[in-house]
Amino acid sequence: MTGKVAIVGAGPSGCYTAQALLKAAPGLEVDVIDALPVPYGLVRYGVAADHQGTKAVSRQFDRIFTRMGGQFFGNLRIGADVSLTDLCGAYDAVVLAAGLSADRPLGLPGDDLPGIIGSARLTRALYEHPDAGPLPDLGAHPVIIGTGNVAIDILRLLVKTPEELAGSDLGPGPSDWLSRQRVERITIVGRSPATAARFDPAMIRELATLSRINASIQPPAQGGAGVEGLLATLAETTSGPLPVEFRFQTTPTAVRRGPGGLLLDVTTPNGAETLSASALLTAIGFASDQALTGEQVADCYHTGWFANGPTGALPRCREEAQALAARILRELAPDPRRPGRRLLQDVPGTVDFAHWQAIDAHEKAVAAPERCRRKLAQRADLLTLPTLQDV
Amino acid sequence: MNIAIFYGTETGNAEMLADDLSTALDEAHETSVSNLSDTAPDALRTADLNIILCSSYGDGDLPASAQPFADRLEAQSPDLGGVRFAIFGLGDREYHATFGSGSMKLADSLIRRGATLIGERVVHDAASGDLPEDMALPWAEDIIAASHHG
Ligand SMILES: Cc1cc2nc3c(=O)[nH]c(=O)nc-3n(C[C@H](O)[C@H](O)[C@H](O)COP(=O)(O)OP(=O)(O)OC[C@H]3O[C@@H](n4cnc5c(N)ncnc54)[C@H](O)[C@@H]3O)c2cc1C
Ligand SMILES: Cc1cc2nc3c(=O)[nH]c(=O)nc-3n(C[C@H](O)[C@H](O)[C@H](O)COP(=O)(O)O)c2cc1C
Numbered sequence A: 001m002t003g004k005v006a007i008v009g010a011g012p013s014g015c016y017t018a019q020a021l022l023k024a025a026p027g028l029e030v031d032v033i034d035a036l037p038v039p040y041g042l043v044r045y046g047v048a049a050d051h052q053g054t055k056a057v058s059r060q061f062d063r064i065f066t067r068m069g070g071q072f073f074g075n076l077r078i079g080a081d082v083s084l085t086d087l088c089g090a091y092d093a094v095v096l097a098a099g100l101s102a103d104r105p106l107g108l109p110g111d112d113l114p115g116i117i118g119s120a121r122l123t124r125a126l127y128e129h130p131d132a133g134p135l136p137d138l139g140a141h142p143v144i145i146g147t148g149n150v151a152i153d154i155l156r157l158l159v160k161t162p163e164e165l166a167g168s169d170l171g172p173g174p175s176d177w178l179s180r181q182r183v184e185r186i187t188i189v190g191r192s193p194a195t196a197a198r199f200d201p202a203m204i205r206e207l208a209t210l211s212r213i214n215a216s217i218q219p220p221a222q223g224g225a226g227v228e229g230l231l232a233t234l235a236e237t238t239s240g241p242l243p244v245e246f247r248f249q250t251t252p253t254a255v256r257r258g259p260g261g262l263l264l265d266v267t268t269p270n271g272a273e274t275l276s277a278s279a280l281l282t283a284i285g286f287a288s289d290q291a292l293t294g295e296q297v298a299d300c301y302h303t304g305w306f307a308n309g310p311t312g313a314l315p316r317c318r319e320e321a322q323a324l325a326a327r328i329l330r331e332l333a334p335d336p337r338r339p340g341r342r343l344l345q346d347v348p349g350t351v352d353f354a355h356w357q358a359i360d361a362h363e364k365a366v367a368a369p370e371r372c373r374r375k376l377a378q379r380a381d382l383l384t385l386p387t388l389q390d391v
Numbered sequence B: 001m002n003i004a005i006f007y008g009t010e011t012g013n014a015e016m017l018a019d020d021l022s023t024a025l026d027e028a029h030e031t032s033v034s035n036l037s038d039t040a041p042d043a044l045r046t047a048d049l050n051i052i053l054c055s056s057y058g059d060g061d062l063p064a065s066a067q068p069f070a071d072r073l074e075a076q077s078p079d080l081g082g083v084r085f086a087i088f089g090l091g092d093r094e095y096h097a098t099f100g101s102g103s104m105k106l107a108d109s110l111i112r113r114g115a116t117l118i119g120e121r122v123v124h125d126a127a128s129g130d131l132p133e134d135m136a137l138p139w140a141e142d143i144i145a146a147s148h149h150g
Helices: A012-024 A041-045 A058-066 A084-090 A119-126 A149-159 A172-180 A201-207 A226-237 A295-299 A314-331 A353-365 A379-383 B013-025 B041-045 B067-076 B101-112 B132-149
Strands: A004-008 A029-033 A071-073 A093-096 A116-118 A142-145 A186-189 A213-218 A242-247 A251-258 A261-268 A271-277 A279-282 B002-008 B030-035 B049-054 B084-091 B122-125
Touching: A004 A012, A004 A084, A012 A029, A012 A041, A012 A058, A012 A314, A029 A058, A041 A058, A058 B013, A071 A353, A084 A093, A084 A295, A093 A314, A116 A119, A119 A149, A119 A279, A142 A149, A142 A271, A149 A186, A149 A201, A149 A242, A186 A271, A201 A226, A213 A226, A251 A271, A261 A279, B002 B013, B002 B067, B013 B030, B013 B049, B013 B084, B013 B132, B041 B067, B049 B101, B049 B132, B067 B101, B084 B101, B084 B132, B122 B132
Parallel strands: A004 A029, A004 A093, A029 A071, A116 A279, A142 A186, A142 A279, A186 A242, A213 A242, B002 B030, B002 B049, B049 B084, B084 B122
Antiparallel strands: A251 A261, A261 A271
């Protein structure tokens, strides 16, 4: 089968879609476009620096471009460098797999106060996304709002010792920042009861292995199966120097300025309460940056976080991408007059997959002994092909 | 030899490894590749040797694509006497307590139904930086050599 498919977003959803399309129909022309100079979206910039095993899916994605005939167009933002209308005119099918990059606001009075830091902003800074801002000081008692895996990722990083970060790709800047923090205790706040927390069991088991953690659960977790049992075990078995309190059934109602930072008003089964926080880290989901809007959006296929909101991990991205690829192959009506990638070839500043391979090799080669990679953090550096002399 | 390769996966690593193994073994053997989600227990009776590649998820559980196969094993309780299989796990040592548990559970339930495990179950560690194909290819060659004699 022939035909031209453009995929906007080289994150896991876009890559799994390209993989499934090319596996079923090797003759297709599949182009994967990303606004960043480097591919793989949140696999590079969201999945935790100390979860390198999870990032290994990028080896599959590499093959889309090295063996399966897909083409990567990096540093090309659809809606800015090329319009969605032009893209739709040039390809037989366009897939929007652009993810979600903004932080979802708390939606409470005071949710715009300084000292509130969204997890998108924080993780981008931690993982050296080229559009990231500076890392903020967290003070002695940061409070994390959210009971999903992203909240645990952030918690784990704050609790780990430098030795426990060995083998990760946490950059020198973020590593220094971490070692400068003087966190004395951490509270994690969530509306749901412990039984409904969305943590993966494995994430809780992992916390139990950290040397500094001293976990407690409010209301006290019951034993038994599932996440609640693991939380109860976590509380029983840890006794390090850093108190980490999980507060379930605790619903934030407002944020106010307080003496040493922020005050978080909450309701609990025992009534209203106010928690003090030196910083408030929200891990309650991502939202659209509104860059891809307009009527053309409805004419495209959608997948991943862009389609569903910020829920679902890699397995779900893959499953949906495979279903979408099957649908595209059923519906594709190729028109040989469409220019396809000729539309993109002359856009100034785009980078290709060989460019990423050079960056990738460079980042691995210059890694410190206790790191597996040293990311180039600045967009300008990501756009300059590293040469062997730099290594 | 006729070799059937099956994979149980969630994020696709086991599927890629299945494709790699098939490509490598195709020179000397006849191979097929199937997802365990589409596999009936009886399908293990077809080839001379079954090679299963299976990751781990959740709390040391089977990956989603192996679960329907395990459910069918449970429901149909087939007698797999005479079936020979080798199994390679994909895991991550960061999950200490349950490293490789998915492939272990699958191996156990096949053995309980009378299938014979050929060679040793080994588990690739995704956090190690080693490539799964570098481990699985020599492992498979050894198993095939051993099963010629057996
Ligand atoms: C902090 C964090 C940790 C996570 N950890 C895990 C984990 O450990 N395991 C797991 O399975 N899942 C994890 N997830 C979930 C996983 O990252 C998502 O399921 C997955 O990345 C969603 O994929 P996507 O392709 O839809 O979006 P993304 O990964 O966000 O990819 C979207 C891509 O589109 C590009 N893009 C956006 N707009 C445009 C445009 N206009 N033009 C061109 N390109 C554009 C972006 O640059 C980006 O590269 C985590 C998520 C987060 C936020
Ligand atoms: C949520 C989650 C839980 C996991 N649990 C385990 C586990 O208990 N034991 C293990 O060895 N590996 C575990 N892993 C690691 C995977 O098995 C490993 O990454 C493997 O390469 C995935 O292969 P697949 O892509 O074929 O599914 C887990 C990974 C994730 C994301």
